[in-house]
Amino acid sequence: MAKLLNDDEIVAALTKLPYWKREGDSLERTAELASFPQAIQVVNRVAEIAESADHHPDIDIRWRTLTFRLSTHSAGGLTEKDVSLATEIDGVVDAL
Numbered sequence: 001m002a003k004l005l006n007d008d009e010i011v012a013a014l015t016k017l018p019y020w021k022r023e024g025d026s027l028e029r030t031a032e033l034a035s036f037p038q039a040i041q042v043v044n045r046v047a048e049i050a051e052s053a054d055h056h057p058d059i060d061i062r063w064r065t066l067t068f069r070l071s072t073h074s075a076g077g078l079t080e081k082d083v084s085l086a087t088e089i090d091g092v093v094d095a096l
């Protein structure tokens with residue numbers, strides 16, 4: 001099972017993830033895209049990445065604004081899997 005990150009490790013990871021904040025046991029980011037279809041494109045690409053990694057985000061879709069919440073449910077908190085998925089999501093959002 002993935003190892004839980006401690007508070008210092010989470011703070012260190014967040015210095016490299018400026019769009020993300022910690023909300024308790026989750027990492028959270030909002031992204032506003034140019035249109036609803038673009039937002040759905042991002043969701044579809046993130047879904048592919050999540051399936052490959054077998055690590056799935058919570059995603060809230062409101063018109064063209066997406067909110068991603070990442071946590072490793074099996075470990076009961078944040079792990080390197082969440083940091084890695086956050087980095088991948090940033091790449092998807094940046095690509096549009």
Ligand SMILES: C[C@H](O)[C@H](O)[C@H]1CNC2=NC(N)=NC(=O)C2=N1
Binds near residue numbers: 057
């Ligand atoms: C069996 C499978 O590996 C698990 O159910 C995976 C699926 N996706 C997951 N996603 C997230 N975010 N946390 C998990 O603990 C998790 N577990």
